[in-house]
Amino acid sequence: MSFFKQQGAKAPQKQAVDPQHQPWVEKYRPKTIDDVSAQEHTVAVLRKTLTSSNLPHMLFYGPPGTGKTSTILALARQLFGPDNFRSRVLELNASDERGISIVREKIKNFARQTPRAQAVASDGNAYPCPPYKIIILDEADSMTQDAQAALRRIMETYARITRFCLVCNYVTRIIEPLASRCSKFRFKPLDSSSTSSRLAYIATSENVSVTDDVISTLISTSHGDLRRSITYLQSASRLSASTDPPTQITPSDIQEIAGVVPDTVINDLAATLGVEPISGDATSRRANGFDEVRKKVKGIIREGYSASQILSQLHDLVIEHPTLTARQKSRCALVFAEADKALCDGADEELQILEVGLRVHKALSP
Structure with missing residues (x-):
């Protein structure tokens, strides 16, 4: 039945x-x-x-x-x-x-x-x-x-x-x-060329205009995660289409959606701490003392950026810097590691970034 x-x-x-x-x-x-x-x-x-x-x-x-x-x-x-x-x-x-x-x-x-x-x-x-x-x-x-x-x-x-x-x-x-x-x-993290071609194909299929700089920013913020980069692209597309008239997607839009601290902000902070700017984005000079470092850190934290994200990007900038010595990089790496542990244990974000700034400033002092 x-x-x-x-x-x-x-x-x-x-x-x-x-x-x-x-x-x-x-x-x-x-x-x-x-x-x-x-x-x-x-x-x-x-x-x-x-x-x-x-x-x-x-x-x-x-x-x-x-x-x-x-x-x-x-x-x-x-x-x-x-x-x-x-x-x-x-x-x-x-x-x-x-x-x-x-x-x-x-x-x-x-x-x-x-x-x-x-x-x-x-x-x-x-x-x-x-x-x-x-x-x-x-x-x-x-x-x-x-x-x-x-x-x-x-x-x-x-x-x-x-x-x-x-x-x-x-x-x-x-x-x-x-x-x-x-x-x-x-399964390996996707290389830049594979991710770039896939993102370009999706953008073309959806009639979304993207530049090479936007795709490059998508790749750098997703760290080999294609799913994340596609999600960022869709979010940026919706954001640009919501304005009247629709605007062009920019790399800063991608960084904003991804929760990444803009390169100009990180380069500005690094220059204050004594890291020579690689590009022309940084406008700050090296700080002379505690008050200047504290003012710069306080301004960045007030913008609402994640302390962990600041730490991660500052770490990458210092470790990959072409002119810093191996000894300077190793001292900074130790500072970043201790701060990361403290943040994982629930330490205050502003105090930890301030300590990182001061210790990096001291480690890079001539």
């Missing part, structure tokens, strides 16, 4: 998503593994699985925004097609519980089900549709030790009909018995 009910039931209607309101991260998510940017080795290996019915358990690890989840989702769609995807793939993301109860109930129940026969693809394409299911555990490094231990036995018991793909940022948080059962794929 239930069989006939299932056959006669109407398929649930999919809600159409207005492309205007869709995040660009989802809109331009890779549809096939060939669309994945900059992960040539991983793509080359996974491409061979499309021609064979054998797929090992996999462990994808690497920094955020490098394409780990997008890659396995694209592979699953190419393996099963749109009609079998829902019945063959179980994806648990960061919003799901990761305790042992989820492993014993939801994951185990899905893993033990024998895959149904391949349905004819409604789009007319032929898909390999191998005789197994795929369980994707996103951010698996947040699973408890007990949950990971319980998962180990499930992976062995149902390996014939179920494959697992663990996705994480820190591979060292995956217990060794679990990691040893998987083929490991390391």
